[in-house]
Amino acid sequence: MVEELLIRNGVVYDPINGVNGEKKDICIRDGKVVEEVRNPKVIDAEGRVVMPGGVDIHAHIAGGKVNAGRLFRPEDGRKGREAKTKVCRAQSGYSVPNTFATGYRYAKMGYTFVMEAAMPPLAARHTHEEMVDIPILDNAAMPLIDNNWMTMDYVKSGDTDLLAAYIAWMVKATKGYGVKVVNPGGTEAWAWAKNCDLNDAVPYFDVTPAEIVKSLAVANEKFEMPHSIHVHGNMLGHPGNYKVTTSTYDLVKGITPYRDRPTMHATHTQFHSYGGTTWRDFESKAGAIADYVNKNEHVSIDLGSVILGDTTTMTADGPMEYSLYQITGRKWTNHDVELETGSGITPFLYSGKVSVHTIQWAIGQELALLIKDPWKLALTTDHPNAGPFIGYPIIISMLMSKRRRDESAADMHKVIYDRAELPSIDREYDLYEIAIITRGMTAKTLGLHEHGKGHLGVGADADVAIYDMSPEEHDAGKIQKAFLNTKYTIKGGEVVVKDGEVVAAPAGRTFFVTPECDSKLMEEMLVDLKAKFEHYYSVSFNNYPVQDAYVPNPYEIKAPWRS
């Protein structure tokens, strides 16, 4: 049976196709956007805001450290309890929701794709097992490939072809999406309770983080990879780190990307935009970062904007989590992963009464408001690090309302008027810009726009969010409410949310990239890799790659070698 749907008279914001608030019908057949329909079910969107399904470029929603966060925070689990319904499984959690709640809540906000931001390769099966249990959302995950011994060996020998072969094998073996970098070199150093700055030598490996980043960018661009390298740089969360940040951006300047996109996506930039020398003279350097991004085309960023309140921080940046735990004295979990990566987890409370948190809160929004071109930035909270994803509507309302920002600032630590720029910024986002930073830019930066995501052109996936608000709405509270619970969310042509309730929960698909590498190069690389398994891994080579059974709804993107 042909399933047809017509969304009538909505006010459409579809930035990838340049549609800015036009009254327009959307025709859907068999899960895709089409030119016209004959006998459709009709959804009346008269006067309401219509956007493509949201695409989150960076969130921690599945895998070992997310689950370690759930496990050691039953107090968080209690916050989000909802009983099962005919459609929905039982829900729990706020900053670390269970997998089911993750899918439902994103869908209610109009999101239909989420990128899991950090997959430890050795535990990739775990990430996939959880992603299968996240309903509705299409998803993908980025394997960590920067602290890996194989990577550092090839960085040292300077052989970026073999490094590319290793990337190809790793992305394929983990059914991953691209190259993730987290505190390059620093996480390996953390295995000895140490850390690395950008130009420090990694203990025993005789390479620097800067060399790792540059080599990975070069190797990544040897393929037609949909996404650039995705970088969480060194010295995250340290006062004065903004110089490390711009130096990291500089590393990939001049490397030619395979297509029209940056060569580096720098993630949760709020955490990397700090001035000062200690927590005492800590200040915002969002202006300096924005200035860099405004003047250059080779870097895209996402915000990592702070949501005030309690959350669970988690990252492969083990030493950073240890520092945070030393500040708070709260519980701390750490999990170093052999030959590859690590992770740390600790709860954290962002308070508007604390000067440092207030400045952090300001920085995320300053970045969004000071970077002129919204196509260069994405809305994230680095869920759950700067706050849970469920807080996105709060940030949207802040960016759209100077008044709301001023009212919020008035309740916060007065340091915001001295060491942050936010109160002096008048800019307000419009809905077109919001659509860019929540779907257009993110889909394009991930290369997903070529695979039906993030837009509503003919042939696109019929992923649509209809928000219960008029395009003229200026009340920040109403904007926030509308973006929290859609009037309708449609995923692949199926209505999954209606009037803020989940009405269907189909399984999502997992997108993964298969980089194609010359077989001779691959053979040469495999000699080195097999030796690592033979001597150092605790899992055998043949049991390592993620089996097909873990990705029951696959969507493969091939990334040919560039000749």
Next chain:
Amino acid sequence: MVEITDVVCSLCGCVCDDIVVEVEDNKVTKVKGACAVGKSKLMGHGRIESPAIRENGELRDCSYDEAIKEAAEILAAARRPLLYGWSSTVCEADKVGIELAEEIGAVIDNTASVCHGPSVLAIQDVGLPSCTLGEVKNRADLVIYWGANPAAAHANHMKRYSYISKGYWTEEGKKNKKLIVVDVRKTATAKMADVFLQIEQGKDYLVFSALRALLYGYEDVVPEVVGGIPKKDLLETVKMMKEAKFGIIFFGMGVTHTRGRHNNIVNAIQTTRAAHTHTKFNIMPMRGHYNVAGINQVCTWETGYPFAVDLSRGYAWYNPGEQSATDLLIRRECDAALFIASDPGAHFPGESIRHLAKIPVIQIDPFPNPTTEFANVVIPTAISGIEAEGNVYRMDNIPIRLRKLVDTEYMADEEILERILEEVRAIKEKEGE
């Protein structure tokens, strides 16, 4: 004869994945690389032969269909059902189990409840600084086993991952490593140790406290003897901890189930954190069943909590000490129980077994055990890792896929549970009409 390499052992939390097995006429005939216990499991032994239902005190053989229908009827009629076990089967089955628990509003609990449950409570208090086993293999120059006897219980642990293994910075194996064993008796593992601290029964908490004090530099508050250990031995131990480049504490039931219980583990973790102020130090529980870590993982991402989860409210409610399997049974609250891949008949306190004798009990297991003696419905299954594949989590939470080695007529756990769930839904739908 077919040789199968990289076979994954489905016995203990070590989940050795480098075993070589020979198969002839659909039978495992030879096993290389497994420990004696693992080998015995892979070679196969006595099975529950047929599904059966108890009538007039005797088990009567029946078909799978009949047993599944009977099980579904019991569960659908129950007001306070308990679903327990889950540690010696694969995650795919665990997931169906949780869905079934949601459907019937059951309490779902797993063997961690009577094993490393105290460790989970401690982790919820202070967290867990840990690592994968390969980290230990490549880096550790100081290995501490505390209340654990791997020489008997995890026979390949030292060889593959810790004291005897060779890795990048440990290429000479045990030659450049130190082994400390803390136990109440001189175990086989203790006999290998550089330092053996024979502590008095139930004094673990005190000894951890003393080590912590010394690691933080408060030598003056530590008495001359703590828990049977002379202060000079404690000082020597702390010196070894500080001087190590990478230390690891592996702890077992000897710490979780002596006086102090989860408080012991909190203190063990705090000791690790104290050592971490000097050098790299990690700590890891010695998980018993091959997938007890896995049911904790699955249960956590699906319900939010790792064990003792009460779904009677429609959402997950977690309060171990009130809703664990033994709590429920001792209060005689539970009116039907399903046991899978576990043996409460042998491991639960007598009081709870007495209640089990009065309520309908369903057993799903490849092997007969004391629980079979009182089960009302017995459903045999394929052995995961021999006759069925699926995902499991090693003691360091690394996921590994069990392989299928031979064909079988037995149904897999996952399929049995799916069919029970289907039947339960059919019954409920009918009642709804």
